[in-house]
Amino acid sequence: MDKIIISGGRRLLGEINNSGAKNAALPAIAAALLTKGWNSFANVPNLVDIKTIKKLLASFGVVFKEEQGNLLVNAGDINSCLAAYDLVRTMRASVLVLGPLVARMGEARVSLPGGCAIGARPVNLHIRALQDMGAEVELKDGYVIARARRLRGAVIYFDMVTVTGTENIMMAATLAEGTTLLKNAAREPEVVNLAEILNGMGARITGAGTDVIRIDGVDSLHPTAGKIIADRIEAGTFMIAAGIAGGEVLIRNCQPGHHDALIAKLRDTGMKIETGNDYVRATAAGRPRSVDIKTLAYPGFPTDLQAQFMSLMTVAGGLSVITETIFENRFMHVSELMRLGAEIVIQGGSAIVKGVPVLRGAPVMATDLRASASLILAGLAAEGKTELSRVYHLDRGYERIEEKFSRLGAAIERVKA
Numbered sequence: 086m087d088k089i090i091i092s093g094g095r096r097l098l099g100e101i102n103n104s105g106a107k108n109a110a111l112p113a114i115a116a117a118l119l120t121k122g123w124n125s126f127a128n129v130p131n132l133v134d135i136k137t138i139k140k141l142l143a144s145f146g147v148v149f150k151e152e153q154g155n156l157l158v159n160a161g162d163i164n165s166c167l168a169a170y171d172l173v174r175t176m177r178a179s180v181l182v183l184g185p186l187v188a189r190m191g192e193a194r195v196s197l198p199g200g201c202a203i204g205a206r207p208v209n210l211h212i213r214a215l216q217d218m219g220a221e222v223e224l225k226d227g228y229v230i231a232r233a234r235r236l237r238g239a240v241i242y243f244d245m246v247t248v249t250g251t252e253n254i255m256m257a258a259t260l261a262e263g264t265t266l267l268k269n270a271a272r273e274p275e276v277v278n279l280a281e282i283l284n285g286m287g288a289r290i291t292g293a294g295t296d297v298i299r300i301d302g303v304d305s306l307h308p309t310a311g312k313i314i315a316d317r318i319e320a321g322t323f324m325i326a327a328g329i330a331g332g333e334v335l336i337r338n339c340q341p342g343h344h345d346a347l348i349a350k351l352r353d354t355g356m357k358i359e360t361g362n363d364y365v366r367a368t369a370a371g372r373p374r375s376v377d378i379k380t381l382a383y384p385g386f387p388t389d390l391q392a393q394f395m396s397l398m399t400v401a402g403g404l405s406v407i408t409e410t411i412f413e414n415r416f417m418h419v420s421e422l423m424r425l426g427a428e429i430v431i432q433g434g435s436a437i438v439k440g441v442p443v444l445r446g447a448p449v450m451a452t453d454l455r456a457s458a459s460l461i462l463a464g465l466a467a468e469g470k471t472e473l474s475r476v477y478h479l480d481r482g483y484e485r486i487e488e489k490f491s492r493l494g495a496a497i498e499r500v501k502a
């Protein structure tokens with residue numbers, strides 16, 4: 086297994102190009118299942134999770150090709166609707182094929198994803214919504230088996246805000262008989278991006294980005310050419326990196342409007358954040374001030390940046406309270422950060438971080454995608470050498486992150502196992 090080695094203490098200076106969003110590309114690729122013919126998606130990032138969903142769709146008979154940097158997807162001939170456990174268990178987002186398969190094929194057999202490091206992450210809300218739309222759903226041998234000759238439009242109330250739940254049911258509803266209303270829907274930019282792509286396929290969706298989404302069912306959809314939005318979590322990770330390592334980082338091709346919560350908090354730490362229509366410039370201002378955060382559904386502070394922000398707070402000048410409200414076990418990075426000298430106490434759903442003047446490098450282990458990013462950020466600031474193992478977690482969601490940090494002046498390298 087590869088490792089990443091960082092010699093900390095270097096300030097960052099320069100610019101990076103924000104990649105396309107993993108969490109927008111995954112549902113867009115799944116949406117291609119609703120059409121026959123070639124869809125074309127621009128700005129799809131080159132990530133392990135993208136390779137995984139391509140493998141999963143290829144097992145149904147979907148074909149792919151690349152043209153001028155775009156990913157082309159053709160689901161004209163689907164010969165299976167079985168999403169096997171060995172693929173689904175490596176990526177929970179595989180559940181995104183459930184809605185499109187039921188809508189297109191009238192049947193889907195999708196392995197239950199199982200939990201992951203950050204929590205149990207059930208899919209009960211996805212299943213309940215499909216049942217509300219008339220699907221027969223049974224759980225058998227670890228699989229969700231859903232059938233419906235044709236889904237019926239319904240008023241769906243999500244008990245909790247669920248991003249992929251909203252996306253799954255929005256896709257399913259595009260081909261349902263009648264109108265579907267999704268209430269307490271997720272408002273994430275990735276949901277809006279998916280709605281735009283589905284409307285490009287001929288769907289009739291309004292309200293995406295608000296907590297009530299209306300989908301008027303149609304009889305069929307056609308292929309489209311769509312563009313994946315910028316990855317707000319990657320961009321946020323680099324803004325925080327400027328704060329923890331010191332220096333100035335310009336992030337190009339990003340969408341500043343997606344970062345209101347993070348930018349407000351980074352400014353509270355004392356950083357200077359300038360925004361343009363497609364860039365953000367993040368400049369450190371010495372030792373960050375301690376700031377409290379609480380993760381919430383969009384447009385609140387994103388849970389996917391909680392670990393990275395915690396790294397910043399480990400070297401801040403005071404006490405900060407970091408409250409995680411979305412997942413029940415998203416503090417695995419805490420014990421690894423403490424190996425670097427951080428002082429953190431977990432109390433229920435909150436971590437209390439007492440800033441220390443300096444972190445010291447040590448071998449640490451990645452436990453999940455965003456925790457591994459937080460350990461890289463801490464390594465950039467730590468004195469001495471930090472060695473991060475299990476970087477396969479990182480490769481799921483970041484495109485060559487060590488190359489991007491290296492171009493900014495960090496002393497960071499990947500060591501092949």
Ligand code: EPZ
Nearest residue numbers: 108178206207208209210211245246247248249389411412
């Ligand atoms: C999406 O996961 C993202 N993944 C996650 O990003 C992100 O952390 C999460 O949304 C929250 O923003 C993708 O978009 C592919 P949820 P998702 O359904 O949809 C509970 C990353 O790092 N819940 O919004 O799986 C659930 O347990 C990943 O890129 C149910 O109880 O998250 C959680 O506590 C990590 N039942 C909360 O809701 C359900 O049926 C929010 O989960 C569905 C969800």
